[in-house]
Amino acid sequence: MDNRTNFVKVENLAVGLTGDQLFKLFEPYGDILEITALSPTSSFVPWQGETSNCKPAVAQPSGASTATSSLSAAQIRNIVIGGPYSNLLGTYCTPWTIPSPGEDIPDCSICLDVLGQRSSYNIYSDQLRSLTLVDCKHTLHQSCVEKLIAQSPSQFLQCPECRKIYGTRTGTRPISGTISHTVLNISLPGHPNSRTFQLTFNFTAGIQGPEHPNPGKHYSASNFPRQAYLPDSPEGLKALHGIYLAWENRLMFTVGQSVTTLQVIYTLYNT
Structure with missing residues (x-):
């Protein structure tokens, strides 16, 4: 077969992917010569978590009494x-x-x-x-x-x-994973008038961190990449934002003990 070069335009990539992550994402489909960003911004920007300022400390009054009913x-x-x-x-x-x-x-x-x-x-x-x-x-x-x-x-x-x-709830998802989504021109059952968001979660095997059950030991990542689907509707878009926010807060996956193989593997959708 003659050597050929194909130019492929890809849309709806996850926000914030590095160059190395992009190359790894497309590596299974052939040799990549170059990646060029056609637009500096993305139309999909996940919601960001909220932060709150702490109240200033106030000195405890001297000679404080245990009686509190008279306090203003x-x-x-x-x-x-x-x-x-x-x-x-x-x-x-x-x-x-x-x-x-x-x-x-x-x-x-x-x-x-x-x-x-x-x-x-x-x-x-x-x-x-x-x-x-x-x-x-x-x-x-x-x-x-x-x-x-x-x-x-x-x-x-x-x-x-x-x-x-x-406050901000965070979990123990290994930081090596990736999340991305694309829009499919098909409809999900019950949503005949909407296209479909296809989310892809991908992990590779690695070493457990200090937040995991056995720090320093290996874990496997079975059956990845995995897909999930949402309707391209106002409700589905809200859910998509929520999934990205949960991902950023490391809530969706964690390292746990398999109940079937007794191996330490990822468990889907940590609650």
Whole structure:
């Protein structure tokens, strides 16, 4: 066969791919002589995660009393929340005050014990204080919240009652993977008037990092690349953005123990 050179235009590539990643992406289809970008921008820009500034620390008042019913709202907001996760808790929580006599004291939804005893509750103590989440208004012991955060792969807080997330949740997806998508001129069942987004996830075998079960040991990546499909509709586009955001936060894949082969492999769609 005579040597021939084909010029191929490719659209809908993932945002942020490096030159090396592009060459590896197209390498299975033949020798690549050159890659040229025809447009400096992409029409698809994934949503970015949100960041929040932490509240400034405020000095604890001297001679603080355990009585909190007489505190004003401004005084409560200015109480320092200390401990190992003070920045996170200070941003998304406010100190809880014990109810007036005659009112019921609710329970912490983590340990199921009351949020505070009238005789010993101290709003200035990191060990005895309870915290109210700023948006959903659910209240938990600060010590229980700290244990919850300590068990997470990253510093974020998820309310155990309503599942609302405070902060940026990140996972343990190996950073060697790639994500991309293209638009197919076919329709998915139930979406006869929409084209189709085809997403491709690709990984190769590698070495586990410190965030994985066995740091320094190998893992395999079976049955990659893998595809997923969404309708090219307003709802499908929202889901596409959400998938890219979950990918950037390393939430979609992780290294885990196979329940069938007992080998350490990727598990799909980490939750």
